[in-house]
Amino acid sequence: MTETTIAFPARAFDPVGVRHAVEARLTVFLDAKERLAAAQGFPAEVVDVLRDLVLGGGKRVRPVLCVAGWYAAGGRGDQDPVVQVAASLEMFHAFALVHDDVMDRSATRRGRPSAHEAFASHHSGRPGAAKLGVDAAVLLGDLTLVWSDELLHTAGLHTDRFAAVTSVLDEMRTELMYGQYLDLLGTGCPSPDVDAALRIARFKSAKYTVERPLQLGAVLAGTQAGFCAALSAFGLPLGEAFQLQDDLLGAFADTPQTGKPIAEDLREGKHTALLALALRRAVGGERDLLMGLCQGIRPEPVQVAQIRAVLEATGARAEVEQLIDECHGRALRTLEDAGLPPAAVSVLRTVAATLIGPA
Amino acid sequence: MTETTIAFPARAFDPVGVRHAVEARLTVFLDAKERLAAAQGFPAEVVDVLRDLVLGGGKRVRPVLCVAGWYAAGGRGDQDPVVQVAASLEMFHAFALVHDDVMDRSATRRGRPSAHEAFASHHSGRPGAAKLGVDAAVLLGDLTLVWSDELLHTAGLHTDRFAAVTSVLDEMRTELMYGQYLDLLGTGCPSPDVDAALRIARFKSAKYTVERPLQLGAVLAGTQAGFCAALSAFGLPLGEAFQLQDDLLGAFADTPQTGKPIAEDLREGKHTALLALALRRAVGGERDLLMGLCQGIRPEPVQVAQIRAVLEATGARAEVEQLIDECHGRALRTLEDAGLPPAAVSVLRTVAATLIGPA
Numbered sequence: 001m002t003e004t005t006i007a008f009p010a011r012a013f014d015p016v017g018v019r020h021a022v023e024a025r026l027t028v029f030l031d032a033k034e035r036l037a038a039a040q041g042f043p044a045e046v047v048d049v050l051r052d053l054v055l056g057g058g059k060r061v062r063p064v065l066c067v068a069g070w071y072a073a074g075g076r077g078d079q080d081p082v083v084q085v086a087a088s089l090e091m092f093h094a095f096a097l098v099h100d101d102v103m104d105r106s107a108t109r110r111g112r113p114s115a116h117e118a119f120a121s122h123h124s125g126r127p128g129a130a131k132l133g134v135d136a137a138v139l140l141g142d143l144t145l146v147w148s149d150e151l152l153h154t155a156g157l158h159t160d161r162f163a164a165v166t167s168v169l170d171e172m173r174t175e176l177m178y179g180q181y182l183d184l185l186g187t188g189c190p191s192p193d194v195d196a197a198l199r200i201a202r203f204k205s206a207k208y209t210v211e212r213p214l215q216l217g218a219v220l221a222g223t224q225a226g227f228c229a230a231l232s233a234f235g236l237p238l239g240e241a242f243q244l245q246d247d248l249l250g251a252f253a254d255t256p257q258t259g260k261p262i263a264e265d266l267r268e269g270k271h272t273a274l275l276a277l278a279l280r281r282a283v284g285g286e287r288d289l290l291m292g293l294c295q296g297i298r299p300e301p302v303q304v305a306q307i308r309a310v311l312e313a314t315g316a317r318a319e320v321e322q323l324i325d326e327c328h329g330r331a332l333r334t335l336e337d338a339g340l341p342p343a344a345v346s347v348l349r350t351v352a353a354t355l356i357g358p359a
Numbered sequence: 360m361t362e363t364t365i366a367f368p369a370r371a372f373d374p375v376g377v378r379h380a381v382e383a384r385l386t387v388f389l390d391a392k393e394r395l396a397a398a399q400g401f402p403a404e405v406v407d408v409l410r411d412l413v414l415g416g417g418k419r420v421r422p423v424l425c426v427a428g429w430y431a432a433g434g435r436g437d438q439d440p441v442v443q444v445a446a447s448l449e450m451f452h453a454f455a456l457v458h459d460d461v462m463d464r465s466a467t468r469r470g471r472p473s474a475h476e477a478f479a480s481h482h483s484g485r486p487g488a489a490k491l492g493v494d495a496a497v498l499l500g501d502l503t504l505v506w507s508d509e510l511l512h513t514a515g516l517h518t519d520r521f522a523a524v525t526s527v528l529d530e531m532r533t534e535l536m537y538g539q540y541l542d543l544l545g546t547g548c549p550s551p552d553v554d555a556a557l558r559i560a561r562f563k564s565a566k567y568t569v570e571r572p573l574q575l576g577a578v579l580a581g582t583q584a585g586f587c588a589a590l591s592a593f594g595l596p597l598g599e600a601f602q603l604q605d606d607l608l609g610a611f612a613d614t615p616q617t618g619k620p621i622a623e624d625l626r627e628g629k630h631t632a633l634l635a636l637a638l639r640r641a642v643g644g645e646r647d648l649l650m651g652l653c654q655g656i657r658p659e660p661v662q663v664a665q666i667r668a669v670l671e672a673t674g675a676r677a678e679v680e681q682l683i684d685e686c687h688g689r690a691l692r693t694l695e696d697a698g699l700p701p702a703a704v705s706v707l708r709t710v711a712a713t714l715i716g717p718a
Contacts (some may be wrong), residue, residue, distance in 0.1 A: 042537045042545070044375055058473040099501060128547065135462040135543055138497060140456060145527070145537040153525035159518050166512035170505070178401045178500040184494055185402070188487065295486070 013071040013347050015064045015354055018086065021079075022063040025087040026054055029151060039178060046136075049118045050144060053259050054094045057110035061355070062089045062213040068351045069217025072344040073227055081155045085165065088151035089213060091144060098141035098178065102134055103184065104268055115140050157220075164219040168228075172212035180201030186271030190293055192280040197273040198240065205241025205246070210355070230338040234331050234348055241327035242355045244320050247272040263304045269293035273323070278316035286310045328356050372430040372706045374713055380438075383683070384446040385413055388510060405495075408477045409503060413453045416469035420714070421448045421572040427710045428576025431703040432586055440514045441579050444524065448572060449509035455535065457500035461493055462543065463627055474499050484612030486705060516579075523578040525651040527545040527587075531571035533593065545630030546662050549652055551639040556632040557599065564605070565598025569714070588695040588707045593690050593707055600686035603679050610670060622663045628652035637675035645669045687715050 010359060030044060035049045063086035070082045100106070101114035108114055113121065119140070120133025182200045190197075214231045250265035251274055265272055279290050289306055292299065311317050331352060335345045393406045422445035429441045459465070460473035467473055472480060478499070479492025487632045516524060541559045549556075573590045609624035610633055624631055638649050640644060647667055651658065670676050690711060 036533075040537070043540065046537070046540060095375065095501075099497055103497060126548075132543065136540060138458055138462060139536055139540050142454075142500070142504065143533065145501065146532040146536060149508060149532075150525075150529040153522070153529060155520075159521070162518070163503040163512070167508075170512060173505040173508075174395075174502065177498055177505065178396075178405070181402065181405060181495060181498050184491065184498065189485075291594070310380070330420075 002091065005199075013068060015068075015302045015350070018064050018067045018083075019060045021083045022060055022087045022090055023055065025083055025151075029087070029091075029147070030054065033147070034333060045119070045122050046140060046143065049115050049122075049140060050094065052112060052118065053097065053109065053115060054091065056112055058090070058093075060090060061209055062093055063087065064354065065210060065213035065351060066220075068223045068347050069214035071217070072214070072231070072340075073218035073221035073223035074341075074344070074345040075217065075221030081157055082217060084151055084155040085157075085216060085220060088148050088155065089216070090196040091148035091151055092173070095141045095144035095148060096180075098144060100180070102137050102141070103180075104264075106264065112196060119283060161218055161220065161222070164222075165216060168212055168215050168219055172208060175203045175212075179205075183270070188269045188278060188293075188295075190269055190271040190275045190290075192276050193271075194273050194276040196282070197271050197276045199241060200271060201243040201273065202236070205243035206236050210239030211235035214351070218339060220290075227340075230334070230340060233334040233338065236331075237334075238325040238331035238355060239351055241324045241331065244273060244327070245356065246322045247274045248320060248324075251275075252308060252317075263299075263308070266293065266304055266307055268297045269298075274311060274316055274320050277319050278311050278314045281314040281316065282310055286314065298315065324356070328352065362655075370711060372427060374427075374709070377423045377426045378419045380442045381419055381446045381449055382414065384442055384510075385449060388446070388450075388506070389413065392506070400584035401601075404478070404481050405502065406501060408474050408478060408499060409453065411471060411477065412456065412468065412474060413450065415471055417449070417452075419449060420568060421452055422446065423713065424569060424572035424710060425576040425579075427706050428573035429484045429580045430592060431573070431577070431699075431706040432577035432580035432582035433700075433703075434576065434580030434604060440516055441576060443510055443514040444516075444579060447507050447514065448575070450507035450510055451532070454503035454507060455539075457503060459539070463623070465623065466559065466606050483605060490518050490713045494643075501658045509708055510608050520579065523581075524575060527571055527574050527578055531567060531575075532560045534571075535567045536566075538567065542629070547628040547652075549628055549630040549634045549638060549649075552630075553632050553635040553639070554637045556630050557633070557685075559631075560599060560602040560606075560632065561595070564602035565595050569598030569601060570594035573710070586699075589693070589699060592693040592697065595690075595712055596686040596693075600683045603632060603683045603686070605717065607676065607679060607683075610634075611667060612674075622667070625652065625663055625666055628657075633670060633675055635669050636678050637673045640673040640675065641669055643674065683715070687700070687711065 030047060030051050034044070034051075036042075037044055037047055066086040066089055067082055070079075075082060097109060098115045101109055102116055105116075106114050107117055112118075114137075116133040118133075119136035120129045123132050123136075124130045126132060152165075152169070179200060179202075183204055186196065186200055211232050214235050215228045218227055218231055247265065250270070250272070251263060258281035266275075275290065275293070279287070282290050289303065289310055292303075293307075324341075332349070335348055340348075360688055387555040389406060389410050393403070393410075395401075396403055396406055397434075425557045426438075427443055429438075434441060456468060457474045459467055461475055465473050466476055471477075473496075475492040476494035477492075477544055478495035479488045482488045482491050485491060511524075511528070538559060538561075545555065545559055552639075572592050574593050577590055580657055606624065609629070609631070610622060625634075634649065634652070636648055638646070641649050648662065648669055651662075652666075691708070699707075
């Protein structure tokens with residue numbers, strides 16, 4: 001079985017090593033952009049704000065999954081292109097966060113001021129600094145997306161490989177944008193429609209965060225359509241579990257744990273499966289409390305505690321926890337059924353444990 | 360000279376034909392996206408709003424210049440890739456317009472409601488429709504940028520040609536974003552600093568609208584660095600003239616001519632060379648009137664007429680007209696000095712005439 005061992009060097013997949021390699025690549029890229037700005041006389045705060053966001057935190061989930069997909073598909077040899085594509089994914093994610101925070105008017109991200117707040121502080125002496133901050137963040141997001149492209153364009157991929165990568169990537173990006181749009185339409189009008197909430201989660205998260213990054217890595221390793229289908233069967237339920245877990249964090253976690261404002265989803269009236277399940281079952285005063293979110297009323301801290309109590313009392317929290325277990329279990333079972341090489345299964349089990357915890 | 364004639368088929372460069380070919384390509388692309396949205400159950404208004412913007416008007420300046428660069432550099436044979444890259448440029452421009460209108464809160468574009476207004480109308484029954492419109496337009500701009508990439512990725516370019524194209528393109532996009540940021544910083548605080556105004560114009564317009572599109576076409580034809588340098592020498596002063604002309608239109612044109620709101624630049628207090636020159640010379644009440652723009656006060660129609668009178672009386676308008684002539688002349692003189700093939704010179708003269716009018 002020596003050949004299989006070489007083709008699937010599962011032991012070489014090291015999530016911590018991937019994080020470091022991707023962060024090193026992003027640092028080199030941003031350093032070059034800082035020098036470019038200095039040479040051209042462009043304002044330095046643009047790269048400064050982006051650097052704080054990109055290098056100031058983040059779990060690097062998508063880059064790790066991209067490299068995992070590469071290993072799982074039997075990738076070997078020069079890792080440079082896959083690390084660079086993974087770095088491009090992380091830069092793309094930074095773009096998505098900047099614009100997400102603009103749309104949600106989130107004050108913090110990764111425990112620091114969000115990009116529009118950082119620009120507003122930088123220009124605090126000017127009239128209209130808040131609007132300037134938002135506009136600058138729109139531009140910074142655009143620039144970050146363009147720079148994510150630049151990382152991709154300079155990854156040294158040849159025609160066929162590049163075409164396979166961009167085919168997955170273009171689909172991923174379109175799905176995310178529509179997912180964000182559906183999220184926007186659902187915000188402030190949550191309903192008992194659990195399926196609609198899961199559909200948003202599917203596009204915004206299961207596909208964007210799990211399925212597509214795994215597939216990107218796999219096509220970088222030159223895999224075929226069959227393996228990509230297996231990665232979908234594994235990645236979609238796993239991604240759904242990941243998003244449901246994020247919904248719980250969004251409702252129950254305190255800031256230090258996530259770097260986001262407390263109970264942000266609740267305050268924004270996000271249409272999550274958690275809230276939809278609670279709305280199905282709440283009656284009387286409990287229902288009125290939840291419906292306040294539907295009218296776009298941002299709850300005060302004391303109400304947040306009450307809403308959390310309703311999420312518990314209606315059993316919505318327990319049901320989401322059960323859904324997470326089910327999705328997680330379904331993802332793991334596909335690994336047994338798909339007839340994948342043992343080393344690929346091992347990598348993907350590591351992925352599941354990293355995202356959700358032990359089975 | 361038969362060989363030269365084949366290598367530089369100047370007579371084949373037909374700006375009207377380019378416009379039609381690019382519009383046909385964009386129509387096919389958007390039709391496919393409409394079918395995709397229907398198949399996936401995505402809301403149809405996303406493609407609808409984009410289609411109205413992309414196909415509802417526009418002079419297609421950048422696509423025309425891209426194809427002109429291709430002809431000027433001796434491009435021949437299959438035009439499909441160059442038309443597709445030109446279409447990608449136009450899609451990129453649509454992205455820039457959507458976000459520009461968000462930042463400026465422009466109500467109209469190309470004589471129709473701007474994207475954020477169109478989304479707000481679509482959702483007019485909802486509370487917070489105006490904010491939803493703006494957020495949706497941020498996402499639409501993002502999606503449009505992603506789709507501009509998809510057009511590029513599917514242009515069928517091979518590794519070396521693709522690397523040459525993206526090298527120009529990545530630079531162009533970064534320059535535009537910084538130019539937009541400089542523009543943002545200058546808006547609402549115009550000063551007598553003509554150089555600063557010309558610098559914004561250089562990045563936002565001369566490079567983005569003229570130099571880079573010409574170079575993109577040239578590298579698609581496989582040209583070398585020397586020819587790209589000649590295109591810079593020609594394109595930058597021509598682009599400056601084009602922007603100065605746009606400044607005059609922005610201050611003096613009525614809506615039907617440009618599709619933009621009347622005197623939009625003045626109302627937004629844009630830091631244009633026109634305004635900077637007027638500020639240098641205005642005294643007393645004239646100066647107070649202009650300085651009102653510096654404090655971000657949007658003038659009423661009657662004041663717009665007064666500001667126009669000041670732009671005339673100070674001689675700023677005449678000086679800008681003279682600058683346009685000088686830049687235009689400088690661009691044309693480079694064609695005589697660069698030792699370019701006569702057919703290339705002929706294409707570039709057509710470009711100058713299309714942008715600025717007869718010399």
